[in-house]
Amino acid sequence: MTFSGPFSTRRNSSSITDGSMPLSHEDFMNRAIELARKSMLAGHGGPFGAVIVRDCEIIGEGSNHVVLHNDPTAHGEIMAIRDACANIGNFSLNDATIYTTGQPCPMCLGAIHWARLSRIYYGFRIEDAAAIGFDDTAIFAQFSLPPSERLIPSTELCRDATLQLAGEYASMPQRVRY
């Protein structure tokens, strides 16, 4: 699939080469680094950028915009997933690869699974991010605790009513599975 619009403009002004030379994993990661640095220097957020590639073609790009958008979910990977899905007109990114400057946080790792991405390449590690103030390890640690012992209390409520809702959904023949 070929994308004209945003990518033709980006490619003309980026270091990603057009044409004959196949792009390497490092080329895609370098593009993620470039996006991250641009966003970081503009004050939009942390040093996080991501690109999504399918069939050696960049289909989505993103960088951290938490500060600019006042959006705690605007991580580089999330932005790249939204961009890629909008560009291809589909909520599934199966057979695509994400290149991200930092190892994904729990939210982004979840989003990567929901997007059905096939492979992750990451730059710095979770512990490297923690050293500059992004402590994902604290969130990962929450998962192994029972809900009652977690930092944010989590309590079951209105299970019957919500189960009815779930049943209504399950009986809809026209529902879109994802």
Ligand SMILES: [Zn+2]
């Ligand atoms: Zn994240």
